[in-house]
Amino acid sequence: MSAHGLSGPGLRLDRLPRRRRINHVMESLAWLAAAVAVAILGVVVWSIARKGSSELNLDLLTKPPIPFSLTNAPQGLSNAFAGTLVIVGLATAMALPVGILVAVYLNEFATPAIRTSVGLVLDVLAGVPAIVIGIFVFVLLVEGSGQSALKGAFALAILMLPFVARTTIEVLALVPNSLREASLGLGIPHWRTTLSIVLPRAVGGILTGTVLAVARVAGETAPLLFTSSLAGTQTSWNPTHALQTVPVAIFELSESADPKDHARAWAAGFILLLFILFAGLTARWLATRNARKVAGR
Amino acid sequence: MSAADVNAGPARRPFTGRRVRFGDVSLQVVAGAAALGATVLVGLIVWKLVDGSHLALSKFGLGFVTRVAWNPVIGHELYGAGSFIFGTVITSLFALLLAAPLAIGVALFLTELAPRTLRAPVTALVETLAAVPSVLLGLWGILVLGPALRTHVEPWLHSALGFIPLFGPPSTAGASIFTAIVVLAIMILPIVSSISRELFLGVPSELKEGALALGTTRWEMVRGVVFPYARGGVVAALILGLGRALGEAIAVTQVIGGGVFIHWSLFSGGDTLGSKIAESYQGASTNLQSSALIYLGLILLVLSLAANIAAQWIVRKVARKHGVTRGGHA
Amino acid sequence: MPRIGTSIRIVSAFAAAALLAVVVAGTADAQAARHATTLSGAGSTFVAPLVSQWIAPIGAAYGIELQYSAIGSGGGVAAITSRTVDFGASDAPLTPDQFSACKGCVQIPWALGATSVMYNLPGVKNLLHMDGPTLAKIFSGQIAKWNDPAIAKLNKGVSLPSTAITIAHRSDNSGTTFNLTDYLSSVSKSWATRYGRGVAVGWPVGVGGKGSSGVAGIVSSTPGAIGYADVAYALQSHLKYFAMKNNSGKFTTPGSRGILAAASSDQKPAADNSLSIVNPPKKYGNAYPISTFTYVIAPLQSSKAADLKHFLFWAVTKGQTGPYTAKLRFVPLPKSVLVVAEKAIAKIHS
Secondary structure (H helix, E strand, C coil): CCCCCCCHHHHCHHHHHHHHHHHHHHHHHHHHHHHHHHHHHHHHHHHHHHHHHHCCCCHHHHCCCCCCCCCCCCCCCHHHHHHHHHHHHHHHHHHHHHHHHHHHHHHHHCCHHHHHHHHHHHHHHHHCCHHHHHHHHHHHHHCCCCCCHHHHHHHHHHHHHHHHHHHHHHHHHHCCHHHHHHHHHCCCCHHHHHHHHHHHHHHHHHHHHHHHHHHHHHCCCHHHHHHCCCCCCCCCCCCCCCCCCHHHHHHHHHCCCCHHHHHHHHHHHHHHHHHHHHHHHHHHHHHHHHHHHHHHC | CCHHHHCCCCCCCCCCCCCCCHHHHHHHHHHHHHHHHHHHHHHHHHHHHHHHCHHHHHHHHHHHHCCCCEECCCCCCEECCHHHHHHHHHHHHHHHHHHHHHHHHHHHHHHHHCCHHHHHHHHHHHHHHHHCCHHHHHHHHHHHHHHHHHHHHHHHHHHHHCCCCCCCCCCCCCCCHHHHHHHHHHHHHHHHHHHHHHHHHCCCHHHHHHHHHCCCCHHHHHHHHHHHHHHHHHHHHHHHHHHHHHHCCHHHHHHCECCCCCCCCCCCCECCHHHHHHHHHHHCCCHHHHHHHHHHHHHHHHHHHHHHHHHHHHHHHHHHHHCCCCCCCC | CCCCCHHHHHHHHHHHHHHHHHHHHHHHHHHHHCCCEEEEEEECCCCHHHHHHHHHHHHHHHCEEEEEEECCHHHHHHHHHCCCCCEEEECCCCCHHHHHHHCCEEEEEEEEEEEEEEECCCCCCCCCEECHHHHHHHHCCCCCECCCHHHHHHCCCCCCCCCECEEEEECCCCHHHHHHHHHHHHHCHHHHHHCCCCCCCCCCCCEEECHHHHHHHHHHHCCCEEEEEEHHHHHHCCCEECEEECCCCCEECCCHHHHHHHHCCCCCCCCCCCCCCCCCCCCCCCCCCCEEEEEEEEECECCCHHHHHHHHHHHHCHHHCHHHHHHHCCCCCCHHHHHHHHHHHHCCEC
16 A cells, blocks of 8 residues: 555655644645535535425325316316336336346356346446437337327436346345355255245345336436426326326426416425435435344344 | 156166256246346347448448538438537536546545534435436526526636636527536436445445554545545446436436537537437437437447446456455446 | 344335235226327427416316326427327427428417517616517627616617526427517527527527526526516516517517417418417517417327327317416417317318
8 A cells, every 4th residue: 555645755744834834724624514514415405405394285196187277277287296106116017027037037047148238238238318218219109109108218227227226236135155055055946946935035135126117217207208298287196198298397387487387396396305315314214224134034 | 846756757767966847948948038138138239220320331431430520411421420429428428527526525524524514414315316306407507507507607617717628608598518527427416426435435444444453544544444444446437427427318318508619718509419319319300310319329338338348348357456346236 | 944034024024015006006097098098298398387277177077187297398309209199389380300200290270479688787678679680699699798788779768677687588499489589590690600590509608507497597596687488487586578570560479469460471371380470570660579380299190090080179279268368378279270270170180
């Protein structure tokens, strides 16, 4: 290990006051950086929380929007919340099995060469910007045949896949090999071992990864702009239609001139943020419980 | 399953050790198909993008990448990515410049300087910000940040530093490249900060304590032990943050103001690759225009992949150097 | 079987139940949807306020669920061309190339309105005077301040501040842009040669907003801003707008009188059913010079032909009446245009 400036004349005691001064300056800079960062982040979070919570009302979840309303009839974003539930739910249903299967293949069957290359593929997939995924799914599925919630869910599933796969790979690797060998030694076939013995051990971690992936895509706007944005105002749960979603609704409302639209956007955004934070906390809680259980064994 | 089943195969076949069962093969095939599917997906993304931009590729070729133009007037259509690549590079680099010292400062603060009581709240704050969806940050940018920058910060910067062409006349509508830079910096900060913090925490304490025992000041210890040890990882974190900024389209399109030409003033409007696509894609009126937009997406994909692969490569190099296998997290 | 923690069981059960509920609701909804038709349309933000008023009555009259996404005229044309929607809406008439790309589409005028040029100037009155050539200079950046002599000359007696003018234009492909640039091209030769008319032009100055509401948003939040959008947006956002000088020298406003007078300048739709009423000649003394018809682009052959025809017939007749149009400053279609529209709608078949 090369430690710069730690050897030689630098440490002489007569240089000490200068070194102490430099140290003090640097520590102050670090405090300053932290203070500035905390101030900025604090302002962002506080203003979002304040604006969002002041506009919260139940109408947001129960009433549909009334575009260009000439009266002051109560309106909300019920179609967007329903659509988000449907699309995120479908995306999870698509990404979860595929992600688990990919992880199972890499962990249980693949040669090290395949493991590195598919691992690289997953990393590359994770680095594709969401808007590029949106263009891709548009060109692949939407062009010529129309938008739908299913196609939007497919786009989100592509975003979720690397997360789910990577977390599952990590927890599968944590399952001790002795368990597998014992099972095989008992004559249980490989496939049964994987499905009935290895996977259940990893369920906690898989769930954590899924919840994190859900938190990640619940706020995604770009892929949905291309796949599920031309939607109606009435609340619908039909996945074959394009459904409005909360992020897209916020995006559209943010460009409006009407302060009432802004109010609904803040409130919906606040609810979305709370949901994402809640999902993150759930994932952390699951992870610690899992770790405690594994360690406690 | 009983032990008897193990030998229940054809009696004449000797025990070879590995029985090929239907279940095993099925699982391997299905799981392998999933893995293959993921690989094919990446190839499919590249292929569909190249295919979709074919019209623009054949009409404009590689000159598209440097041309500064975006004229959708039918009959005189001319497109080029020059100003958007410029916008992407400027916004991402300046955002990184703004966020990096703050993020590393926060990480150092949390690992070395913070009293125990401050550590949890500050960490929670950074992670809360990481959870804010980009569209919500964009909303905040339009309604809170933009007006604040326009009224207070930009005029001050222009009067103090107006001799630098970067700080031209303040924007009148609050939407500008500068606003986009600040929003992107706020987005990158949590990523770089979290990864840096993990890296600084991962420096073996014996090394740090050894240096301190030799009589170094804390700053000298950080400079001599922590930074060299974590340097590769921090660079990777910066590149990952850069990749995030490159790919961000939604928050940027909400606050950047729009514009086709390259202006040196940060307070003018502009567009990045992502923001141009987000803004124009739904309304592309000709096939050539859609194709040009997909071409922009292709360029964006190449840039993001380059950043990501660079980060991954550095992570692997660093992992090898430290002899540690850490799962790289984006 | 190893123990799966109770907490994990509970979370998984909850998630599975939620997923199941969503799937059941989705299937049930899909079943219900088969009995009610949805007509989805996209396009012009100009006509969006009017179309939104039609949603409820159409649902009541025919059981059709009307969905309209205001993504701009360019987007509407693109959407109907790729048949992503059942009908498109555009204020800019289709070019021959767009007609052939659309493969069997018909263009039908279905509303008549005007583009207002809105401004935000605190302390100054509404309905400032403005004329075409000056407006062209403003939009091309040659006039950059409110107290410019050209503006002052038109508004003698009004004290104009030295605020800088911020132009708010459309960032997306917009029929309203087409309407405005059509007008600017006809009143200013230099605008016609340098920027021309189109759903998008190379704006030399200004900030881009998405959709008419985006432009209205920029104008309402930026003192000194000038933008353009259908007059309904100016009314809804409480924005001031100019009284424009027409060719007879009168300063007219985007109201029913001005629009109707402009519409009388072109009573005969062309072969593709388009009309041009921008900058009418002198004899239409009360005309507002930036008025426009707006069109629905429908496929001649559609699986939803019956519902589409119900909707469109209603739109060009009942949908033009006072309760829907008056507050938004849309004007009922003139008789001659109505006849052509109905003939075109009748051509739609399954």
